[in-house]
Amino acid sequence: MVKASEGEMLLSVLRREGIDVPALCDHAAIEPNGSCRLCTVEITKEGWDGWKKYVTSCLYPVEKGLIVSTHTEELTEIRKNILDLYLARCPNSDLIQKTAEEYGVYATSFETIPDGDNCIMCYACTRICDALGKSAIAAVMRGHNKVIAPPFGDEPPDCIGCLSCAQICPTDVIKWNDKGGYRTIWNKRFELITCKNCGKTTITREFADYLIEKRNIPEEYFEICDECKRKDLTKKMGDLVEQAREVTL
Amino acid sequence: MNFRFEVIPSLCIGCRTCELACAFTHTKDRKPGRSRIYPISYAPDRYVPVACLQCDDAACIKSCMFDALKRNEITGSIDLNLERCVKCMACIAACPFGCALLDDTHNEVVKCDLCGGNPACAQFCPTKALVYKRIG
Numbered sequence: 474m475v476k477a478s479e480g481e482m483l484l485s486v487l488r489r490e491g492i493d494v495p496a497l498c499d500h501a502a503i504e505p506n507g508s509c510r511l512c513t514v515e516i517t518k519e520g521w522d523g524w525k526k527y528v529t530s531c532l533y534p535v536e537k538g539l540i541v542s543t544h545t546e547e548l549t550e551i552r553k554n555i556l557d558l559y560l561a562r563c564p565n566s567d568l569i570q571k572t573a574e575e576y577g578v579y580a581t582s583f584e585t586i587p588d589g590d591n592c593i594m595c596y597a598c599t600r601i602c603d604a605l606g607k608s609a610i611a612a613v614m615r616g617h618n619k620v621i622a623p624p625f626g627d628e629p630p631d632c633i634g635c636l637s638c639a640q641i642c643p644t645d646v647i648k649w650n651d652k653g654g655y656r657t658i659w660n661k662r663f664e665l666i667t668c669k670n671c672g673k674t675t676i677t678r679e680f681a682d683y684l685i686e687k688r689n690i691p692e693e694y695f696e697i698c699d700e701c702k703r704k705d706l707t708k709k710m711g712d713l714v715e716q717a718r719e720v721t722l
Numbered sequence: 723m724n725f726r727f728e729v730i731p732s733l734c735i736g737c738r739t740c741e742l743a744c745a746f747t748h749t750k751d752r753k754p755g756r757s758r759i760y761p762i763s764y765a766p767d768r769y770v771p772v773a774c775l776q777c778d779d780a781a782c783i784k785s786c787m788f789d790a791l792k793r794n795e796i797t798g799s800i801d802l803n804l805e806r807c808v809k810c811m812a813c814i815a816a817c818p819f820g821c822a823l824l825d826d827t828h829n830e831v832v833k834c835d836l837c838g839g840n841p842a843c844a845q846f847c848p849t850k851a852l853v854y855k856r857i858g
Binding site: 680681684706708714 | 732764765805
């Protein structure tokens, strides 16, 4: 017996109760879309006369009297099949290999894509970009040729180089680098804000401008790095302490 | 909010016990975390313990596009929900006092959460430069 509030999804309730259900595309910051299929669970109810069905727990809202099984023989078989397919698509991904090993799948029974990327088409990157309010990237093409890409394969005009897509990607497909005060992601080059005092780089200028505009954060907050800000704060507080000391003396 | 975390720099001797207490309190996978509090020297033998000020109009909360940072109404601290955090570093860049930090060991963003209502640094501070007390 587990308590839950209305509108909650099964997976978040299971996670809260400490029940381990595998999931690759799930993240609290984004809307669930049930693309990885690994969180599939078996549900039934008392009045269903033994009937049961399989649902993706990340997308199934909780109901009163629902009986959920998370680890049955059939479910293990379903997850093994899914992982078998993932291994064929992403033979080089550490996360896929690890998850597959947990379910006893050590090699794929399908033909692998030799020079494929590790993308599992979970759309976590596009969903987080939507959550940010930018939608700079999307899935393009169909079927086997489907890839996540910026519009027309060019530099994405809406991208602000915040790195959320690369950070959330479960299989680390999205490549980026910070070099010489510039960040490159999706073939677009961004200027990184350089600390006025020490030269350390923080976030991209575009991302800071977006936060300033959207969330009304004063522009001067972004001028120096966190370490220099702490030193500034120390200096200001130190001056106050010294003033108080003089007064008491 | 009935509690207040007080920092009294004139009492700080820079012993860095708070730093140790914090790092060991936030141990994960048998590795101490990055300390959320630092005594920083501004003159010889003069220190200020710098920790999150839990601002009322907090830039970190405003900067988080994914609502990972929320005010804890009981302790008054701003708590980071790691499940929602995507490490975009917006809060680290936006905090005007530099008190949101990146923990390199565990590769996650950290900030002071007042230990959920009983700060370890205040318990261990030998000179009582850090005090957590009930107000009103």
